[in-house]
Each structure stands twice: as C-alpha cells, then as structure tokens.
Amino acid sequence: MRSLTYAMVWDVWNRSRYATFLLLGITVLGLIVHFVAPESMRPDGVNARTGQFVLHWVYWHLMMISFFLVFAIFGYTEFNPAKSSTGFPHRLFTLPVTSLRLVAVPILLGIVAIEFIFWTWTGVIIRWKPTPVTGAVLFGTFMVVYQAVLWTLGRLGALRLIVLALIGVAFFSADIFLTFPNSRLTESSVIFGSITVAILTFFLSWVCISRQRAAGIGWPAFATNDRLIAAAALLAPYLTYHLWTHGFSRPILLGFAQLVVLALCGVALLRTVHDLVSDRSSGRRKGFRSSLHAQFWFEWRRSGLALPLLVAGLVCTVFAPLSWIEQAEPGATFRILLWTIATPLILSLPVGKAFSKPDFWSGELSLPSVVAVKPLSNTQIVSSKMKVAAVSAALTWLIVIMFVAVWFALWANAQTATLVRLALRPQYATAILAAISVVILTWRFLVGSLWLGLSGHRISFSVSVLLYPLLLVVGTITVDWIFRRDQSRWAAFQQGFDAALPTLVWIAMIAATAKVWFAVKTSRHIDRYFLPWFCGAGCFAMTALALSSLVNVVPSQPWRLRIVLVCLGLFAMPIARISLATSSLSRNRHRV
C-alpha cells in the first residue's frame, strides 16, 4: 500500500499548493537573509543591538506567518454536504486503507512539517538559546490537537476556533509558567504531559474518524457531551494543578478560561447524568446503536443507580449534616472523612450480592425470560452487567469526591484540611493511585458474586449471603480480642508474621503466578476482559508497592513484605470469578 500513502501525501500537498509554495518561499527567504546578512546584524541569543533588533523583528514576523501557513495547510478538512459541516474529507473514506492510516498520514505529516519549520526558524535562523525543546514539543502536540478538533467537532462549526483558542492559551501558558522561578512545572513534566496529550488525542481522533467512516450518518445524541468532556479533559490536569496550588488568583484571562472550562465540565456532567437517568429525553427515541448498548441500558435501568443513590442518600442525610455540626473538631472531622470514604466500599458488598442476581430487585435466581430468549451470548450478558457495575462504581465515587471537595473547600475544619493537604501533597501520585484502586475495589465487590448469583443455585447463594455478615462480625470480634486485650499480643503477632514471612513470600508468588497463568489461559473466552484485568491488577500492585513504603509494619524485611503485597495486589483483581460467571450463567440459562 505504499503508493496509496504517497497518494494521500500528495493529496495534502495538492489542496494547498499556493500556501505550501508561500511557506517554502518565506522560509527560503529567511535562510537567504540569514546567510547573506553581515555578521554584526545576525541575532544571537537575546542580544539587542539595533540592527539585530530589526532583523529579529523581521524574523519573528516571518516565523509567525510561516507557522500560520503550516496550520492553514494542515487544516485538512472539507465541506461535507451530507452533514453540512466541515470535517475530515469524507471522500477518503472509500479508499482501501485502514482508518489508522487515514488519520496517521495527515497528523504525522503535520508534525513533521511544523517541526521542520520550527527548527529551521529557531535553530538555524534565529538561533534561539537555550534550545526550545519544550516549545517544539508543544507545537507538535498542538498540531495533533488542532487537527483532531477540526475533524471531530465538526458540528460546532465556527466555535471550533474558540475551542482551539482556549487550548492554545493553555499550551502557551504552560510554556510561560516554566520560566517562573518557583513554578512546580519542570520542563520534563511539561514535555511528558504534552506528549501524553498528543498520543491521547491521536487515539481519540482515530476512534472518531473510524466511527464517522463506519456510521456514515451523524453522531448520536450523546456525542455533544462526550466532546465537551473530552475538551475539558484536555485542560483538566493543568487546571486542577493550578487550582490546587494557587486557587483562583491567576491573571484574569486565565482565571476566566478556567471558569469557562469548569462550567463546560459541569454542564457536560449534568447532561450525561440526566440522559442516563431520564426516560423521556428526545435523543433516547432513536434506536440503540447495538444489542450490547440495549442490554447495557436494560441492566443500568434495573440496577445501575442503586449504589450511587444509596451513597448519595447517606452523604446528604448523615455525613453532610454531621460534618457541618462537627466542623469545630478536627478529630471528628477526620473520622467523618474516613467514614465517608469507607462507606462506598462497605455498601458495595451487600449491593454486590443483589447485583449478582439475574434481576436486581426480585429474588428469582432464574434468568428473566425477556433476556433469556434474546440473541445474546452468555458472555455478553455477563459483560453488560460488569460494565454497569463499573459505571455505577465510578458514579458513586464521583459523588463522594464532589462532596469531599465541596466540604473541604467550604466548611471543613481548617486544621484537618491543612493536615490532609500537607499529608497528600508530597504523595499525590500515591494518593491518585490509591483513589483509582479504591474505585476498582468497589467494582470488584460489586462483581465478585456474579458467579454465585447467576448460577441459579438457591442454597449456595443464600449461604454466601449469610456468610458475609457472619464473617464480618466474627472478624471484628477476633481482631478486637487479639489486639485490644493485650498489647503484647500485637508484638507477638508482629514477630510471628516476621517469622512466617519467607514462607508467605513463596505462597504469594506461587498464587500470583497461578493467577496470571489462569488469566492468560482464560483470556481467549473473555478476551475483552484481559486488558482491563491487567490494568486493574497492575494498579493494585502499584498501590500496594506505594503504600508499603509508607506503612511500617515489618521494618526488618521490607522487601519481602513488598513482594507479598504486590502479589496480593495481583491476586485481588477477579478473573477466575468472571470466567466462572459465564459458565454459571450458561448452566442457569440452559438448564439441565
């Protein structure tokens, strides 16, 4: 297919021949001037001799024009009369190339072009010192984002320019803030950040273009929210960081931009929640995109909002008033914070039990006939339940985080707030990892009993339901008895644990290896789950590692403990249960 790639490259050039010639002409002009100009007039670094100043001024303007031309050339869009909007040239969709190639050619070409022009100007002609690597990276990223915005946000029309302007402002300010002396931004963090953004945007535009190509029709009604969220997500990390360190006390333009983006996020979130919850929104009258979407909707309507509403109810009726009442006491505030964070985890256990039944609200353990006679495979039914559980867990934690954020921003005890911030600030990576792990853990509790509930065996299900509170009670009593009664027991326990650690390491490693092997073996049945499993298990393992450095249980053999914890992290992510759930459902649906 090499000739097709060349054809696509030629097409890009062909559409803007004059601009390309102009661009090349300007660059060549700059080069000529640079080599012809006498030594004394050549700008070197930031010296400001008069002749140099004039030349510098000329160079700057020519450079800006060439950048503008590059972006004009690579505004690779065409008017699509079917959708009456300007987006990716739809005539290319019929070419026998993958969507990846369709997307990659203009983007890579654009990156190459902008980098070429950038380095020609700043490296050869102007000789900027120090070498502006960050600037190059930022420009490259902006090229990717620019093309992605033009292609995916076609419906916004002229508003795209505003979006691009906002994004440009963000990029520009990222570069500026590097130069601030006390800034937390290091050059490497900005470079890595923008490379990440570039890669993510590339994938996003790939997904969008392949969807456009496959569908041939307009975007479904949901898409506006996705785009808003995506646009906000591009800026969110930078914004969060700034809000965290400096609050709203920024130059007015930037503060305004931050406010606008936050408002966009809020609106998008509200619309998403409303669409998920409401019955009658007009977008919902159109058909589902596929049977999996329909089944997701079915399961979501039955059970998706159970955990979030439960937690939201508790937050509103118990934690919020309590936190208001106890705002004078730092100790009480801290305890309320711990309970708020523990509640979703604790509640996800009983909700998970109900969730594991074929129908959330009834006690029937047989698959409802409505679902059983649909052309759905057992794997698809289980996976739609898992997806609903994931969205449910995420929504629950979103509610908790929003509550805590608002609480701490407005009426929390100042002492506790500062303590928490100070404790978290140096470990923010660990905190984020822990937060993600906790969300995954909630999901795990929700989904962990699927294999029992879907099996249809009343006896085993009832036994498991009774077992949980029993274990909880027994466990609390035992722990309390062991550790409270006698302080020396704790020391004795520590010694015993220390002694057993080598064996524990072996057991843990064997168990973890077995689990990984099992995961790889079953990854063919549940192939789509393998990647999430891997990411989740990795997340747990990394959290365990990060936390182990903080906790000082066994000072003598920390590395052994770390290995055990990592293996434990790997073990925590359910995979055997998931593949078992599919076969349980199969036995339930097709009864023997």
Added chain:
Amino acid sequence: MHEPVISISNLTRRFGAKTALNEVTLNVPAGSVFGLVGENGAGKSTLIKHILGLWRAESGKVRVFNLDPVADPVSVLGRIGYLSEQPDLPDWMRVHEFLRYTQAFYPKWDANYVEELRQQFALDPNARIRVLSKGQRAKLGLLAAQAHRPDLLLLDEPSSGLDPIVRNDILTAVIRTVTDEGRTVFFSSHLLEEIERVSDHIAMLHRGKLVLCGALDDVKAHHRRITLRFDKPRSEAPRVSGTVMVTGAGRNWTVICNSSVPTRQAIAVDRDAEIVDEGAASLNEIFIAYAGEPLPATSMA
C-alpha cells in the same frame, strides 16, 4: 429449503419421578404451520423450551436451523420470534422502551410494520406494561415476536385466556408469517379448532409421548368414525382393524379407527352388523380417542 427447521430426535426429559417428554421425535418442515396439541401437563411447553435452548437436552438431540440452541444461542434466537403463554414482559418498562429495547437485537426489525401493528392493536406507547391488561400484553408480545419477520415463529399456547378478537389477531399473524416465503410457525394450543384451521402439520402429545405426528390432511383422511348397530347385544367390543378407541354398549358401538383401508373391508365382524353412520372423525374425536380424556374448554370462535 429441504432441511427441516426444527429437528428433534429421541428427546427425553424427566423432572424427578415424572417423565415430561418420552422419546419424542419430530421434524418441522420449512414453510409449514406445525400445530402441537396436548392436554395440560402433556409436555408442550417443555418441548418448546427445549427448542429455545432454555432446557438442555438430557438425552436426545434438538437442532434448530441445523444448529444447537444451547451451544449457539445467538444465531438461533436471532431468527426466532417467541410468544409465551403468559408473556412475562418487564413490568417496569414502557411500551415504547420495550419496543426500542427489542429492536436493538434484531437487524431485520421493520419499524413501519411495528407502527402499523401498534396502531391496529391500539397500544399506548407511553403506558407502563404493568398497567396493561392480559390481552394487551399478549398483543404487545405478539408484536415484538413478529416485528423482525422471524424465520421461525414460536407460539406457546398463545390464545389461553384471551378474548376472540385477540385470538383472531394471533391467527392472522400466523397466516401472515407463513405466506412469506420460507417462514415457519410452530405453535402449541389446546384449542383444536384453531389448530384445524391453520395447521398443515400436526403432532399430539399425551403424557410426554408423541401419539400422532403428520400432515393434517393425512391424519384427518385416515381417521374414521364408524357407528355400528348389531342385531344382538354384544358383551365385548367388536374388532375393527386399526381401532384407536371403541365406545358403546349392547347393540350400539362407535369405533374410531385409523386406517386407510376402505371401511367395508376394515370390518372383521359378524354379518349381522349394520353400519349406521360412518364419517371422518373430527380432530376433537381423534384427540379424545388417543388421550382418553377430553381437552379442556374447546371453546367457540
């Protein structure tokens, strides 16, 4: 299409001590209307659930479109439209939500046809299924089963407890299905009159055993009812070849027999017998002859 749409061989299913299906073998040819009759508890619903894959074949084989419904539910169920006896539709959904949900699973869904039927059945799209009457639920279930023009329409006692108008709608749906090329209908009922009208093949289940299976015209042609009057009262029943059932006493006896042999030669009887009446047996009589008990509530149309 020469392959039978449904092919069941030696299917046996026991629930504890009770045998629900006993070595049932039948083949449903493509493009036919296959009627399954039997008294309550004869095993009709169990058989239909085996076809859907909701029961796994304990012993024996079930093949639908030449596929195993247990091993490959997606391919099989995607071509089947199913209406159950009590359509257990999700109570919490509204009518339009249910139709939208069902539509996503069947690519051949015909939205215009659905709209036409929905208006004909007078179903309010915003009504919750919970408040619909039994007849309306049956209509909604029928709508959803037909809407994607399935290759196999599977009806499990669809008319039970419904008024004549809904029953007519069901029969119309059956006929419309089979007039389209190659589509098959399999329905079980204990209303013999309906079966007689629309079926071209028939099977009879009695206590899990298949007592009768074949083309309806053949069945009706071969079963005859003969009323005999003897000069002298007889203490035992007269012998007629191919007798299924004999009733009567004394001088008057009625025989239901299954034979293609002309009547006068079929009677191996004394010469003092007089054939008072002879005719084709109605399906009701055939059923009673085989089952030994009348079907409940053979109601008028």
Added chain:
Amino acid sequence: MTIRVNPASGVPLYLQLIEQLKLAIETGAIRAGEQLPSIREMAEELLINPNTVVRAYRDLETEGIIALRHGAGAFVCASVVPRAKLMNKAQAVVQSAMDQLASLDLTEDEIRRLVENELGGRRSRKPVRKKYA
C-alpha cells in the same frame, strides 16, 4: 356472497372451499373472467392455512374452472358456462325441499346422508352424464 368454512365438520377445508367457490361461480356471484381474491387475502379472511387455499385453487384449475396466471392471480375461465339462472331455480327447489325435511324434524347430518344416498343410487343406475362446470 360470503365464503365460510367450518373446520369442525368432517369435510376437509379445501373441499369446503372448492364447493363454495364453485357455488359462487355458478350462481354468478363471481363472473367469468373476474379475478378471485389472492391466496393471501383469502387465507387471512377465512383464517385458514394459505396452503389450503393453494390446494383449492389448484384443484379448480385442474378442473378447468379457473386459471392461475403467474404473478397476476387467479381468474375465472371465460369458458365457464354460467348456469346462473338454472342454479337459482334449483336453489329455490332445494330451499323448499329443505323446509319440508326440516318440518319432519331431521338433523343436518341425516338430510345430507339421505341426499347422498339418493345421488349414489341414481349414479349407479344412470350412465355418466357429461358434466359442465
């Protein structure tokens, strides 16, 4: 003239349909050259299996009463000699005979048996007469 079939009677449905269609053609309710209802319409109106209708139509075609034109439908042959007036007169005779028999308190089956018996007897006595449609 509406066509009705009775599934519960011993007569096969397709025969009932043939008889009724023949009567309709003979009494002039459907004229020569007119189109019969399509198989689908007939099946849906009578709520019977379309194959039954197909069989009835095919038998009528074999007897030369109707012609099935591919894609167009079923049409009554133009060559059918309408004996409408005769049939109407005969209908009147049959009606009065039925009234008399009904006054003797005979059931439908008994009447039919008597008629068939009589026809059978005549058939065995007389030579076969050429039949018109």
